[in-house]
Amino acid sequence: SQTIHQWPATLVQPVGSPLSLECTVEGTSNPNLYWYRQAAGRGLQLLFYSVGIGQISSEVPQNLSASRPQDRQFILSSKKLLLSDSGFYLCAWSVHSTSGRSEQFFGPGTRLTVL
Amino acid sequence: AQSVTQPDIHITVSEGASLELRCNYSYGATPYLFWYVQSPGQGLQLLLKYFSGDTLVQGIKGFEAEFKRSQSSFNLRKPSVHWSDAAEYFCAVAREKTSYDKVIFGPGTSLSVIP
Numbered sequence: 199s200q201t202i203h204q205w206p207a208t209l210v211q212p213v214g215s216p217l218s219l220e221c222t223v224e225g226t227s228n229p230n231l232y233w234y235r236q237a238a239g240r241g242l243q244l245l246f247y248s249v250g251i252g253q254i255s256s257e258v259p260q261n262l263s264a265s266r267p268q269d270r271q272f273i274l275s276s277k278k279l280l281l282s283d284s285g286f287y288l289c290a291w292s293v294h295s296t297s298g299r300s301e302q303f304f305g306p307g308t309r310l311t312v313l
Numbered sequence: 314a315q316s317v318t319q320p321d322i323h324i325t326v327s328e329g330a331s332l333e334l335r336c337n338y339s340y341g342a343t344p345y346l347f348w349y350v351q352s353p354g355q356g357l358q359l360l361l362k363y364f365s366g367d368t369l370v371q372g373i374k375g376f377e378a379e380f381k382r383s384q385s386s387f388n389l390r391k392p393s394v395h396w397s398d399a400a401e402y403f404c405a406v407a408r409e410k411t412s413y414d415k416v417i418f419g420p421g422t423s424l425s426v427i428p
Contacts, residue, residue, distance in 0.1 A: 241403065241420040242357075288356055301347055302416055304356035 200225035204289050204305040211312055217262075217276040219308050221289030224270065229291040231272040232302060233264055236286040248272060249294065284312045315340045317406050317419035325425040326394050334389040334422050336404030345407040346387040347416065348378055352400045360402075363387065374398070399426045 201224045211217060223229055233245040244257045246264035254264050261280050265273045272289055287308045293300040316339045326332055338344055345364050349357040361372025368380040378389045387404060404419040 242418040244415070247415065286354075290357075301359050301362055302357075304349075304358070306356045307354070309354070 200291075200303065202289060202291055202303060202305040204287075204308050206308060207306065208309045209311070211279050211310065213281055213312055214278045217274070217279050217283070217310070219274040219287055219289075219310075221272040221274075221305055222270055223272075223291045226270070226291070226293070228269060228294050230294050231266060232290040232292075233272065233274050234288040234290065236288060236307075238285070242288065246274070279312045281312050284310055286310075315344075315406055315417045317404050317417050319402075319404055319419040319422045321422045322420070323423045323425070325427060327427045328396050329393050332389075332391045332394045332398070332424070334402050334404075334424070336387045336389065336419060337385050338387065338404075338406045339385065340406055346378075346380060347405040347407070348372065348376070348387070348389050349403045349405060349418075350374075350400050351403065351421075357403065360389070394424075394426055396426045396428060399424055 203222050205220055231248045234242045235245055236242050245262060246254055246256055248254050248266045251266055251269055254266060261283060262274060262276050274287060276283060287310060289305040290302040292302045318337045320335050347362045348360040350360050351357045360376050361370050361378055363370050363380045369377060371377050376389055376391050378387055380387050401421045401423050403421045405416045407416045
């Protein structure tokens, strides 16, 4: 069966510090990968998606970047965190498909607090 | 452009009562529709999905949803709510024929259950 891991689970960082959040998927190959941010009391905002190694697309301009160094690894980074980067970050994967018929499976999330 | 609305930000029901969470979408073609649930501090779990066929779909945990094309709706229902159903519920729509499975999420409805 497939599983998705995210770490760390929680993180408290000072403004201006770097960030690296990691997501890995097991039990599947060539998945689509996604990073979402969920601000307090709000819905999900898609930040990045990837359809393959080294292929990253950004949905919104921001202070963050993403990389996919391996097929099942997706990393969210920042060189200098802002207060507005605080939130709940969710990684998700889906079967690579052009039909739109495959649902997304979510990791447990990382709670980031920037002080 | 696609969009998903969930008119109810917060709903409170008594345990054992019936539940209906509303979802409306805007999309020019046949949508692929999903309902996800998120417990506090956790990732999202898929409750059910609609791609085609029978417009009444059954999901996990006793939930069901009905697709009504004429009303552009995909409301989630449960005949008898349990205290463990207290969570955030997200409706989502996916596009077909794209190079990735981009899913647009609604803002969510928070469900509280009174004992």
